[in-house]
Amino acid sequence: MMKIFRMLSRSIRDAFKSVFRNFSLSLASISCITITLVIVAVSIIASFNVENFTKEIEKDLTIVAFLEQDATSDDVEDLIKKIKKLDNVDSYEFKGKEKVKKDMQNESEVFNSIMSDWSKEDNPLKDTFQIRVKDAEQISKTANKIKKMDKVSLVRYGEGMVDKLVNAFSSIEKVAYGVVIALIVVTVFLIINTIKLTIFSRKREISIMRLVGASNFSIKTPFIIEGMILGLIGSIIPVLLTTFGYLSFYKHFDGYLFTELIKLIEPEPFIYTASGIVILIGILVGMIGSASAVRKYLKV
Template sequence: MKGIRALGRYFRDASKSVVRNFSLSLASISCITITLIVVSISIVISLNVENFAESIRKDVTVVVFLDNDTTKEEIKQIEEDLKKIENIDKMEFKTKQEAADEAKEDNEIFETVVDGWTEDTNPLLDSFMLKVKNVEIIKDTVKEIKKLPKINTVNYGEDIVDQLVTVFKVIEKVCIIAVISLIVVTAFLIANTIKLAIFSRKTEIEIMRLVGASNISIKVPFIIEGLFLGIIGSVIPIIITIYGYITIYNYFGGKILSSSLAKLIEPYPFVYLASLLLLGIGMLVGMFGSWRAVRKYLKI
């Protein structure tokens, strides 16, 4: 009962002092707001990049061409061997006749040429189309495939895939570092802003200590106040995130560069999750800032 009464008083005091020290609260709130907007933008960008990367990874196809003289038994054997390679996810066998048919459909120019081919004169090769589980170790997988007999060539758009893998790795790292450092910088920035706000209440803290308030009971209202500041400060970033993302998503029709690969993340529930994340960051950062700021006045 005593604890509940105390907690109720902490919340009341905290909300009172947000209002009473309005101009200073406003400084802290706008500080939180601005940084959370930047955090929000980096989160949206990094998650979308991660999403592009993921879809491209899934799209990478390794084509294994078999020698022209491979018998059906040998093809069976190769299929078995391929199944044993761990990184291979799905595979599909394509005969040279099927490859020829596809080529015909792709382009009319090929039509007459392809029609002239017979089973023996078809210059195309039988092939396996493979999907890999982890694109980052694709080189090793290809090496393993090449060790099998009757393999003519293995093709996976090496240069492009390699480049994409490196580029995405870099972008991901940059985004993670940006988000983390932004959050840390915000926490300290807010700590300083709140420190200014609390400095004007130095006497209040001093008197609280003099009349016998324990350090915890002094800290808690300030920390709750920081929590409130964090919640209020995250309102605008959340609104911007929700409406901004939905608008962008609709404007681009869900993809970027009109490529079917570079899809944006579906807005729902993504915007809600992002909002929750922002709210969480705002609350934590506000509490941390207050806690750091008030700590200074509780020594001696």
């Protein structure tokens, strides 16, 4: 146990030494990680926000089912049971025609004056269900199921608009993820090459280490830790940019992008999460890059 600890502390010491001894090489790796992480950070912020306002909009999505004029209270009970059984239903609300009338009267004076002399019997409006769904992408399926039920005359959920919006957002998200992954792959390759140069300059040392019986683990570890340090240093600027950039962006737009419809994510604790992800990606990229670079030198 002590042995592993000693070896680890030696590895960390060597890694720091190597970072500063080969500073020009390290700088190449660091700046390359920095540039990638800046773009990654922007993509993360964008895709999180897209996801957020997709959810916000989805939350507001409701299916409105209009019942036939002759629907009795028994029919309504029956429908409630059926709607409850549907998987995708999050919540529902029954609104009788009298309530609909009142709501509409409250909403506008024109309606108020027209509807004020409608009696309970000749109210031409229909009883309605307002149903919220769990998954917006499944909304048209659910709407169709409800439409087929007895005594339902009409179903509305803003068909075309919703579908388009959901599709557009999910493709924006996919593009953002694609960009992030592609950038990470490119950076890993760049790191592999820069670390290879560092290793090449220490080839003699490695060969002697092998000769005197150092295990692959103890040869590899300093380089892997070095990669992690490079990743960590490389993520400093992107993290600062994420934190302060998003804060000022949020303030500048007052929390909304262009319209009241698109609400930005509150900066706290979002910036901490985003920074954490950026740091994690930086460290992982450095680690993977150096691990695969050093592997080639460890084959006999």
